[in-house]
Amino acid sequence: MKIEKENSIFSFSKANTPVAKVKPKEKICIETKDALSDEIRSENQPFDSINWEKVNPATGPLFIEGAKEGDILEVKIENIKITREYGVMLTGKDMGVLGDAFERSFIKIVPIKENKAFLYDYEIPLSPMIGVIGTAPKEGSIPCGTPGEHGGNMDCNIIGEGTTVYLPVHVEGALFALGDLHATMGDGEVCVTGVEIPAEVSVSFNIIKDKNWKLPMVKTEKNIYTLASKPSLDEASITATKKMVHFLSQEYKLSKEKAMFLLSAIGNLQICQVVDPLKTVRMELPLEFLK
Amino acid sequence: MKIEKENSIFSFSKANTPVAKVKPKEKICIETKDALSDEIRSENQPFDSINWEKVNPATGPLFIEGAKEGDILEVKIENIKITREYGVMLTGKDMGVLGDAFERSFIKIVPIKENKAFLYDYEIPLSPMIGVIGTAPKEGSIPCGTPGEHGGNMDCNIIGEGTTVYLPVHVEGALFALGDLHATMGDGEVCVTGVEIPAEVSVSFNIIKDKNWKLPMVKTEKNIYTLASKPSLDEASITATKKMVHFLSQEYKLSKEKAMFLLSAIGNLQICQVVDPLKTVRMELPLEFLK
Structure with missing residues (x-):
C-alpha cells in the first residue's frame, strides 16, 4: 500500500481522520514532502515567501488495526528512498544556535547525486533519517514541529533504515504519521535544519501488548x-x-x-x-x- | 622524566609551585592517583570514610619551558597504563542523575584484568581516558573537580591514547596537571563516576604561537x-x-x-x-x- 504525500497533517491529534487502515506486518510505502512542504526551489527565493504554517508536514495518519490504548506500536523502518535531486537547508537571523549573530537569513540548495550530498565543495555521504515520527496524543493537538512522549519532531539521526521505533498507543488505531526526512544531519541540528528532502519511506508495524516501557524508544x-x-x-x-x-x-x-x-x-x-x-x-x- | 603521584594539586592556580620543568617534545610519564585519592579498597567501607577534600587530585603542575601567556599548549597523550587491578565506582543519594531517587550510597569495586573491566557480570572492554586535564587560570583558583576554559574536570571520554589536547597558556610555564583517569566511562558519566583508576600517563608537549582559537580543543x-x-x-x-x-x-x-x-x-x-x-x-x- 502506498500513502501519497498529499495526505499531510501539521499536528498530531486524535481529531485527525485516518487516511488508511493498515494491518500489522503489512508493508506500507509512505511518501513525504520535505519539511518546507517542497516549496523551496532556489537560493534566491525571498525568505519571506516561506509559508511557516506549512512547515513540518507529516504524512498520515494511519489507523493501525488492533492497536489499543496502552499498547506499544513497533515501527520497523525498512527502507528510505530520496525522491528529489536536491535537499534544502535554512539558517540565519533568529534561527538555530547562531540565530543571534546573523543579520539576515539564508537558503542553501544542496544537490544530491551518486549517494552524496554536495554542500558547497563538501561531499557528504548520505545517511537518510526521519525527523518527525509519532502517534496521536491522548488529548489535544501537538504541532508536528514539536517533539514529545508521542514522538513527533525528535530529529534523532539514529532513526534511519533498519531502525525500529517504539511509540505509545494513546487512541485506538494509534494514528501514526511520519515526515521531515533528512539526507544527512549531525547531532544537534544546529543551523535549524538538516538537509531537508522529500522521500518514500517503507515501514511495517507490530503491536506489543502488556509492556510498561517509558517511550519513545x-x-x-x-x-x-x-x-x-x-x-x-x-x-x-x-x-x-x-x-x-x-x-x-x-x-x-x-x-x-x-x-x-x-x-x-x-x-x-x-x-x-x-x-x-x-x-x-x-x-x-x-x-x-x-x- | 617521571612525575610521581604524591605531587598532587586539588585546584588549578598560578599560586601552585611547579614540581618539574619540562621541555617541549620531552616525553613525560605522569603517575596519577584515582579520583578518590586511592582510598577506597572495599565495597563495605563506610561511605562517610571518604575524604571529600581529597577528591579529584591532579598530578603536577608542570612548568612547560617557553610557554608564554597567550600561547596554546598542545598536549599529546602518548600512552595510558592502568596501574591497579580494580577500578572504583560510586553512586547513590544526592549523587548523579538519579541522586534524588536513592536512599543511601553505594561503592562498587570493578575488577580489571585481561583488558576488561568486570562490572557485575558485564565484561566491558577498556577504553582508558583522562577526566581532569588543564592549565592554571589567569586569576584565582579553580577546584580540580570543576571544568572550564582552562580545561579541568571536563570528563571527555575522547581524551585517551593518541588524542591531542589544546589548552590555553594563561601564566608563564602554563602550569599543566592531569588526573582522574577512567578505565571506561560513557558519555554523561550519569552515576557521578567512571570506572575510577590510578594510572601512568605518557605525554609530550608542544607550544603553538600566534593562534586565536577558543579553547579547550x-x-x-x-x-x-x-x-x-x-x-x-x-x-x-x-x-x-x-x-x-x-x-x-x-x-x-x-x-x-x-x-x-x-x-x-x-x-x-x-x-x-x-x-x-x-x-x-x-x-x-x-x-x-x-x-
Whole structure:
C-alpha cells in the first residue's frame, strides 16, 4: 500500500481522520514532502515567501488495526528512498544556535547525486533519517514541529533504515504519521535544519501488548535508546536516563544502582537536537550488554 | 622524566609551585592517583570514610619551558597504563542523575584484568581516558573537580591514547596537571563516576604561537572537537558550537552561514558529562571535511 504525500497533517491529534487502515506486518510505502512542504526551489527565493504554517508536514495518519490504548506500536523502518535531486537547508537571523549573530537569513540548495550530498565543495555521504515520527496524543493537538512522549519532531539521526521505533498507543488505531526526512544531519541540528528532502519511506508495524516501557524508544542492530524531549537539555538528560533505568528494571530486573553503574560505564547520553520547541536527548546502551 | 603521584594539586592556580620543568617534545610519564585519592579498597567501607577534600587530585603542575601567556599548549597523550587491578565506582543519594531517587550510597569495586573491566557480570572492554586535564587560570583558583576554559574536570571520554589536547597558556610555564583517569566511562558519566583508576600517563608537549582559537580543543585521528563547560547543557551547546564556528572562520575562512550549514549537516554536538559543577559539551567535526 502506498500513502501519497498529499495526505499531510501539521499536528498530531486524535481529531485527525485516518487516511488508511493498515494491518500489522503489512508493508506500507509512505511518501513525504520535505519539511518546507517542497516549496523551496532556489537560493534566491525571498525568505519571506516561506509559508511557516506549512512547515513540518507529516504524512498520515494511519489507523493501525488492533492497536489499543496502552499498547506499544513497533515501527520497523525498512527502507528510505530520496525522491528529489536536491535537499534544502535554512539558517540565519533568529534561527538555530547562531540565530543571534546573523543579520539576515539564508537558503542553501544542496544537490544530491551518486549517494552524496554536495554542500558547497563538501561531499557528504548520505545517511537518510526521519525527523518527525509519532502517534496521536491522548488529548489535544501537538504541532508536528514539536517533539514529545508521542514522538513527533525528535530529529534523532539514529532513526534511519533498519531502525525500529517504539511509540505509545494513546487512541485506538494509534494514528501514526511520519515526515521531515533528512539526507544527512549531525547531532544537534544546529543551523535549524538538516538537509531537508522529500522521500518514500517503507515501514511495517507490530503491536506489543502488556509492556510498561517509558517511550519513545529506538532499537538498531547494535544499540537500544530511550528518548526524552524537554524544555532544556538538562531536563531531557535526566528523563532519558530515568527511562532507561526503568526499562532495565522492567525487562532485566536490574536494581537502580546496578543500572546506573552500567549506564555510567558504557551508556552514552547523546544530543538529538537543540533547536525545536523542546530539546531532545537519547540514552544509548549497547545491546551486547543485555543478553 | 617521571612525575610521581604524591605531587598532587586539588585546584588549578598560578599560586601552585611547579614540581618539574619540562621541555617541549620531552616525553613525560605522569603517575596519577584515582579520583578518590586511592582510598577506597572495599565495597563495605563506610561511605562517610571518604575524604571529600581529597577528591579529584591532579598530578603536577608542570612548568612547560617557553610557554608564554597567550600561547596554546598542545598536549599529546602518548600512552595510558592502568596501574591497579580494580577500578572504583560510586553512586547513590544526592549523587548523579538519579541522586534524588536513592536512599543511601553505594561503592562498587570493578575488577580489571585481561583488558576488561568486570562490572557485575558485564565484561566491558577498556577504553582508558583522562577526566581532569588543564592549565592554571589567569586569576584565582579553580577546584580540580570543576571544568572550564582552562580545561579541568571536563570528563571527555575522547581524551585517551593518541588524542591531542589544546589548552590555553594563561601564566608563564602554563602550569599543566592531569588526573582522574577512567578505565571506561560513557558519555554523561550519569552515576557521578567512571570506572575510577590510578594510572601512568605518557605525554609530550608542544607550544603553538600566534593562534586565536577558543579553547579547550581536542583532536583525534579522525575528528576535531571544541569543548565548553557551562551551568547548563543548553549554554554549553551554544558555546561549543560558537567556538567551532570561530575556529572554522580563523583557520578556513568560512563564513558564519557556511560553517553553520556544515556543522548542522555533519557536525555532532555531544555530551561529555552532566554531573560536575559545570556541564560539558563538545562539538565534533570529522577532519576529512577540513582538507
